[in-house]
Every structure is written in C-alpha cells, then in structure tokens.
Amino acid sequence: MKKDYIFTPGPTPVPHSVSVAQSKMIHHRSADFGELFSRVLDGLKYAFQTQNDIVVFASSGTGGLEAAVANCFSPGDKVAVFNGGKFGERFVEIASFFGLDVIQVAYNWGESANPSDCERVLSENPDIKGVMLTHSETSTGVVNDVEAFGRIVRQTPALFVVDTISGLCAAPFKTDEWGVDIAVGGSQKGLMTPPGLAFVAVSEKAWKAVETARLPRYYFCFKAARKSFSKTPPQTPYTPAITLLQALDVALKMIKDEGLENVWARHELFARATRAGVKALGLELFAKDSSRASVVTSVISPDGINSGDLVRLLRSKYGIFIAGGQSKLKGKIFRLGHVGYFDRYDIIVQLAAVEFGLKELGFPVELGTGVSSAMKILYEE
Amino acid sequence: MKKDYIFTPGPTPVPHSVSVAQSKMIHHRSADFGELFSRVLDGLKYAFQTQNDIVVFASSGTGGLEAAVANCFSPGDKVAVFNGGKFGERFVEIASFFGLDVIQVAYNWGESANPSDCERVLSENPDIKGVMLTHSETSTGVVNDVEAFGRIVRQTPALFVVDTISGLCAAPFKTDEWGVDIAVGGSQKGLMTPPGLAFVAVSEKAWKAVETARLPRYYFCFKAARKSFSKTPPQTPYTPAITLLQALDVALKMIKDEGLENVWARHELFARATRAGVKALGLELFAKDSSRASVVTSVISPDGINSGDLVRLLRSKYGIFIAGGQSKLKGKIFRLGHVGYFDRYDIIVQLAAVEFGLKELGFPVELGTGVSSAMKILYEE
Numbered sequence: 001m002k003k004d005y006i007f008t009p010g011p012t013p014v015p016h017s018v019s020v021a022q023s024k025m026i027h028h029r030s031a032d033f034g035e036l037f038s039r040v041l042d043g044l045k046y047a048f049q050t051q052n053d054i055v056v057f058a059s060s061g062t063g064g065l066e067a068a069v070a071n072c073f074s075p076g077d078k079v080a081v082f083n084g085g086k087f088g089e090r091f092v093e094i095a096s097f098f099g100l101d102v103i104q105v106a107y108n109w110g111e112s113a114n115p116s117d118c119e120r121v122l123s124e125n126p127d128i129k130g131v132m133l134t135h136s137e138t139s140t141g142v143v144n145d146v147e148a149f150g151r152i153v154r155q156t157p158a159l160f161v162v163d164t165i166s167g168l169c170a171a172p173f174k175t176d177e178w179g180v181d182i183a184v185g186g187s188q189k190g191l192m193t194p195p196g197l198a199f200v201a202v203s204e205k206a207w208k209a210v211e212t213a214r215l216p217r218y219y220f221c222f223k224a225a226r227k228s229f230s231k232t233p234p235q236t237p238y239t240p241a242i243t244l245l246q247a248l249d250v251a252l253k254m255i256k257d258e259g260l261e262n263v264w265a266r267h268e269l270f271a272r273a274t275r276a277g278v279k280a281l282g283l284e285l286f287a288k289d290s291s292r293a294s295v296v297t298s299v300i301s302p303d304g305i306n307s308g309d310l311v312r313l314l315r316s317k318y319g320i321f322i323a324g325g326q327s328k329l330k331g332k333i334f335r336l337g338h339v340g341y342f343d344r345y346d347i348i349v350q351l352a353a354v355e356f357g358l359k360e361l362g363f364p365v366e367l368g369t370g371v372s373s374a375m376k377i378l379y380e381e
Numbered sequence: 382m383k384k385d386y387i388f389t390p391g392p393t394p395v396p397h398s399v400s401v402a403q404s405k406m407i408h409h410r411s412a413d414f415g416e417l418f419s420r421v422l423d424g425l426k427y428a429f430q431t432q433n434d435i436v437v438f439a440s441s442g443t444g445g446l447e448a449a450v451a452n453c454f455s456p457g458d459k460v461a462v463f464n465g466g467k468f469g470e471r472f473v474e475i476a477s478f479f480g481l482d483v484i485q486v487a488y489n490w491g492e493s494a495n496p497s498d499c500e501r502v503l504s505e506n507p508d509i510k511g512v513m514l515t516h517s518e519t520s521t522g523v524v525n526d527v528e529a530f531g532r533i534v535r536q537t538p539a540l541f542v543v544d545t546i547s548g549l550c551a552a553p554f555k556t557d558e559w560g561v562d563i564a565v566g567g568s569q570k571g572l573m574t575p576p577g578l579a580f581v582a583v584s585e586k587a588w589k590a591v592e593t594a595r596l597p598r599y600y601f602c603f604k605a606a607r608k609s610f611s612k613t614p615p616q617t618p619y620t621p622a623i624t625l626l627q628a629l630d631v632a633l634k635m636i637k638d639e640g641l642e643n644v645w646a647r648h649e650l651f652a653r654a655t656r657a658g659v660k661a662l663g664l665e666l667f668a669k670d671s672s673r674a675s676v677v678t679s680v681i682s683p684d685g686i687n688s689g690d691l692v693r694l695l696r697s698k699y700g701i702f703i704a705g706g707q708s709k710l711k712g713k714i715f716r717l718g719h720v721g722y723f724d725r726y727d728i729i730v731q732l733a734a735v736e737f738g739l740k741e742l743g744f745p746v747e748l749g750t751g752v753s754s755a756m757k758i759l760y761e762e
Binding site: 008057058195216241244 | 385387389391392395400401403404405406407408409410411438439440441442443444447474475478479480567569575576577596597598599600601618619620621622623624625696702
C-alpha cells in the first residue's frame with residue numbers, strides 16, 4: 001500500500017469535502033449560482049482582508065498577474081519590479097511583454113526585498129506608476145515584508161501590486177491595512193482548492209487607474225467583471241469554472257470556521273517545526289531571513305546530493321511529492337511545503353520521508369532526529 | 382422529489398464518471414500527469430479532426446477566442462468577421478479591443494453566414510489577414526457552413542479562424558479537411574466536461590503568422606504553451622486546471638468509444654426529433670436554415686408569451702433548465718439544448734417540460750403532442 005502525499009507548494013492537498021464539491025454542477029445563470037458566488041466573493045474578501053472589489057477569473061494564477069498589468073497600465077508606463085526569484089521574474093516578463101518601462105530591482109535568490117530600496121527607487125523616479133512585489137516567493141521560500149513596502153508606496157501616486165498567489169491564507173496578508181492596491185491570489189495554495197481560479201482585489205486607487213489604462217484586455221477585463229458581479233444575482237461575463245467555485249466555497253467556509261488568525265498561526269507553527277526538523281538533521285535553510293517564511297521551507301541539499309535525486313526518490317519509492325529547486329536552483333535545494341490543508345501529522349510525515357530519502361542517498365541520518373525536533377515544537381503549542 | 386435537468390446549450394450535462402474524475406488530484410509536474418495530458422491532447426486532436434498542435438488553457442472559451450486574436454495578428458491588421466449573433470459580436474469586440482481593423486459582415490440574427498459574401502469581401506480586400514467565423518452560433522441556433530468558407534479562405538493568405546466552442550463534437554467539424562487555421566473549443570459543451578478549459582488547434586499557416594504577430598500576450602501565448610507541451614513528460618507553462626483535465630480525459634474516452642461520426646449523427650437525430658416536436662406544437666423555429674442546426678434548437682415564443690417567463694417557470698416548478706433569448710432576443714425565443722451528454726429520453730423530457738410550461742402559461746397544448754412526434758423520429762432510427 002502506497003498512498004500519495006502532495007506536499008508541494010502548489011498544488012497543495014485538497015480536503016475531501018472540497019474535492020467532492022466538484023462532483024455536481026449547477027447552472028451559472030441561476031439564483032443558486034448567484035448565492036454561491038456571493039458567498040465566495042464574501043469569503044474571498046475575508047481571506048484577502050479587504051473591502052475592495054474582488055474579481056474572479058477562470059485561469060491559472062499567472063492570468064491574474066497578467067490581468068493586473070493589462071488593466072492598470074498603458075504602454076510605456078514606468079513600473080518598479082522587486083525581483084528575488086522565479087515569480088518576481090514572471091512579473092518582470094509580463095510587464096515587459098506588455099511594453100511597460102520596467103525598473104528591475106533584483107536580489108540574489110534567497111534574499112528578501114528591501115523596503116529601503118523601494119523608498120530610494122520611488123524618490124529617484126517620481127513618475128513610477130506601479131510597484132510590483134511578490135508576497136511569498138515560492139521558488140525560494142522568502143516571504144517579503146509587504147506591510148513595510150505598503151507604508152512607502154501609499155504615500156506616492158504609484159499603485160502597489162502584490163502577487164500573493166502562494167501567500168494568501170498562509171502568511172499574514174492585510175490588503176486594506178497594508179495599502180495593497182492590486183492583490184492577486186490563486187485557488188491552489190492556501191485556499192486548498194484545485195488549480196484553475198485566479199482572484200484580484202482592486203482598490204479604489206486602482207479603479208481610477210483602470211479608467212485611463214490603455215493596454216488591451218478583454219477576457220481579463222476588470223470592468224466587465226465588476227459589471228457582471230454587480231448584477232442580481234451576481235454573474236460572470238463568461239462561463240465560470242463552476243465546479244471549482246463550488247469547491248472553493250467549501251474551502252472558504254473551512255477557513256472562516258478556523259479563523260484567519262488561527263490559519264496564519266498554524267502555518268507559522270508548522271514552518272517553525274519544519275525548520276527545527278531540518279536543522280536537527282544538520283541541513284541549512286536557503287532563505288536568508290526565515291522570520292516570515294511560513295509558506296514553504298527551502299533547504300540546501302547537502303554536499304554531493306542532487307536535490308532532484310531526492311525529489312525523484314521520494315516520489316517513486318515513498319509516495320511523497322515535494323518540490324526541487326527551479327531554474328538556477330535546480331538540483332541545489334528542495335522545498336518542503338506547508339501551505340493550506342496541512343495538519344501536524346503531515347509535517348511529521350514529510351520530515352520522516354526526507355530522512356528516509358537522505359539516508360538512502362548516503363547522507364548520515366539517525367532516523368527520527370528531524371521528526372523528534374519537530375514534534376517537540378508541535379507538542380508545546 | 383424534483384431532479385434538476387441542465388438542458389442549456391452550455392454548461393451541458395456532465396456524465397457521472399466525468400464528474401467524479403474531478404474528485405482526486407495528481408501533481409502537474411509528474412509522469413502521471415504527463416500520461417494524462419498526452420492522452421488528452423491526442424483525444425482533442427481526434428475531436429478536432431486535426432493533426433495540428435492543440436494548445437490548452439485554463440480559461441473560459443472566450444479566453445481561447447482572445448488567444449486566437451492576440452497570437453496571430455498585429456495592431457491595424459485587417460480582418461473580416463462574419464457576425465450573425467452574440468458570439469459573432471464577441472469576435473468583433475475582441476478584434477476591435479485589440480486594435481485590429483475590423484470589416485464586419487453582419488447578418489440578421491437567425492440567418493446563416495453566406496460563403497459568397499466571404500468570396501466578395503476577400504476579393505475586394507486582398508490585404509485581409511484573417512477571416513473569423515462562428516461555427517455554431519449558440520445565441521440563434523444557426524450552424525454555419527464552415528466547409529464552404531474554408532474552400533474560399535484557403536486560397537488566400539488570410540488565416541481562417543473559427544469559434545467552434547459550442548459546435549465541437551456536436552456538429553460535424555473537420556479542422557484539417559476544411560482548412561481551419563485556428564479552431565477554438567471549450568470543455569463545457571460537446572465535450573461534456575465542466576467549464577474552465579479552452580482549446581485552440583493551430584495550423585502550420587497560423588504558426589507562421591504567430592512568428593510575426595505583435596499583439597501582446599503572455600498567459601495565452603501559443604509558443605510558450607507549445608514549448609511546455611513538447612517536453613517529456615508534457616507540461617503546461619502555468620499550473621493547469623488539473624481536476625478539469627482529469628474529467629476531460631474520461632469524457633474524451635467516451636467520445637472515442639462512441640465514435641465521432643456516431644456522436645455527430647446522434648446530435649443530428651436529436652435535433653431533428655426536437656424540431657419535429659416543436660413544430661407539432663404549432664411553434665415556429667427561429668433559425669432560418671436548420672439543416673445543420675444540431676447543437677441547439679431555437680424556438681420563437683408564441684404570441685403573448687414572454688420566453689423568459691417560460692424559462693423561469695420550467696426552472697422553478699419543473700426542474701428543467703433551458704435557455705431563453707440573449708440580448709435582442711430576450712423574451713422572444715427559447716432554446717432547447719441537445720449538446721453533449723444527451724440520450725433520447727432527455728429529448729423527450731425536455732419536450733414534455735416545454736409542453737407543461739406552455740400549457741400553464743395559457744398556450745393551447747394537447748399534452749404529449751410534441752413528445753409523440755419526437756418519439757416517432759427517435760424510434761425510426
């Protein structure tokens with residue numbers, strides 16, 4: 001008997017009740033759908049901690065990032081992108097593809113974005129129209145200090161655009177309190193739902209920018225979405241991913257029942273336990289500053305062990321899906337996810353699997369060392 | 382006991398085995414997903430009757446239409462759109478939003494697009510870069526003669542772009558044989574899968590246009606999709622809608638098992654039976670030429686009866702979801718779907734419900750008249 005455990009930082013484990021909610025289908029031009037969709041929009045506002053409008057698209061999270069760019073800017077607009085990993089790079093790519101004038105502030109992978117850089121760049125470039133930041137940089141494990149950036153950007157005319165696709169409901173995120181004008185989320189991370197939905201929370205400041213933005217958009221048009229959402233019952237401009245919305249409805253209720261503060265605390269605890277387990281095995285963390293790293297724990301693969309080999313071994317023999325390194329980190333790090341539907345035993349299972357795998361690959365492991373250290377933290381709380 | 386019957390022309394009924402296939406989830410960077418995705422791409426090639434590459438997006442069908450425009454054209458390119466309904470209008474809108482020079486050939490709703498108009502427009506405008514046609518115009522019930530258009534367009538440098546979102550696997554459609562350069566489909570119609578996936582079949586002629594097209598696209602980029610699809614195992618550039626692909630895999634197998642020619646014949650038979658039933662009730666069809674109208678049967682609401690009232694009554698009291706008229710046809714027609722997962726009893730049930738509803742709204746109906754006429758056709762075959 002080999003069960004499969006998806007411990008990657010997206011897609012993440014889906015609760016059974018969320019999974020089976022996909023197994024029926026209602027019509028999207030019906031009162032029932034209107035009720036469902038209203039509940040989902042309310043639940044998303046809670047998850048994003050916002051009173052802003054939220055638009056929902058049938059798309060991957062990347063579609064939400066593209067929507068942010070296409071709805072808020074015009075060709076040649078100057079934007080600053082703070083890039084410390086694969087998803088920071090994606091922001092740079094999208095903005096460049098759409099003809100924006102991109103000032104890139106690049107960090108070594110594993111480093112956090114520095115708010116003082118934001119201050120400097122904005123004062124040197126008062127014509128900046130947007131500041132783009134990745135909340136949780138899934139490729140490195142870094143969670144950036146969105147709050148500190150927000151304090152700076154809100155004093156300028158620039159829009160503050162944040163990718164919180166893997167951060168939402170995993171690390172604290174307060175759209176309104178932190179002054180985030182555009183926050184982009186996805187269904188398949190902290191929201192515990194299968195992939196295929198993207199969400200964008202749009203502030204009043206951002207809506208004003210939408211009015212004058214000249215980049216072409218149709219499918220991802222915020223205004224078309226808002227117009228349909230405000231109908232009674234609320235609708236979507238195009239046929240929505242109905243079954244995924246049904247699943248999300250169940251997941252959002254779980255999050256509300258647990259309470260967002262508790263959800264964040266759980267992620268923080270599990271991250272702390274995972275870090276303790278990893279360190280007890282004599283391994284080194286990849287992210288320089290792990291104080292906010294509650295989404296995914298990135299670990300430097302020990303000398304002589306290619307992290308890809310570990311990932312493959314855990315998948316093929318041990319039924320555990322963890323992630324390796326992406327792009328320039330290929331073979332060099334592995335990533336232990338604890339985003340979304342995780343309980344304490346998942347943390348133990350994941351560390352146990354890592355111990356099995358590393359031992360089999362020749363790394364000296366006293367079996368149970370990492371697990372024991374994690375258990376002490378999981379017990380104390 | 383009131384069961385719910387979704388007889389709208391999208392979303393359409395989903396077989397139980399397809400529904401429950403959403404209830405598990407595999408990781409999208411795995412050999413298992415690679416096998417699934419390869420099978421899905423092969424199945425789609427069969428459904429589209431093509432050897433061309435097929436790209437798959439997590440989006441509504443409209444996203445696929447936008448992808449067609451954004452990948453193949455540059456600002457100012459001249460295109461001809463043959464527009465006979467709401468989805469023809471959508472093509473006009475998308476092309477206009479993206480700054481194309483749109484020659485619109487408009488028809489009264491309910492009329493088919495005329496191939497001789499295509500011949501004329503192309504000879505008057507030898508610089509036309511694209512011809513856009515809606516295969517099945519869901520808003521009116523008309524199915525256009527794609528084959529005849531294809532014979533004309535293939536002799537010119539223009540790309541032939543066809544929206545077959547509601548037509549695919551419902552009315553005959555032969556991408557390669559008919560010279561369709563860009564064919565756009567969706568999951569929630571003839572493919573019997575919940576909404577949230579769009580497909581685009583891209584010909585060699587279209588790939589050449591992609592190389593020089595300058596409209597911005599990122600999420601919907603064909604080249605990025607092809608690059609990921611051609612990896613071993615095949616992947617997608619961004620996290621795919623995994624559970625919907627699992628469902629589609631089951632649906633495509635059903636279509637292959639039934640055989641596409643048989644699927645088309647079944648739709649044609651059910652359309653014929655529905656038309657016979659409707660006519661036996663003394664009602665008039667809306668589409669002028671119903672010879673190819675195998676997707677949805679549009680019916681003119683009798684004098685004094687608002688079709689919206691009929692639709693609402695059937696939903697609230699009889700558990701039957703049919704569609705009313707859209708835009709300018711609101712209140713004037715109702716539409717009986719027979720796309721996708723329909724058997725002969727669904728046709729009978731739908732007509733029975735229409736009889737109940739019309740009678741209750743004061744239209745003189747001898748109960749069973751429409752059903753009997755349909756049954757005669759369903760029995761003979």
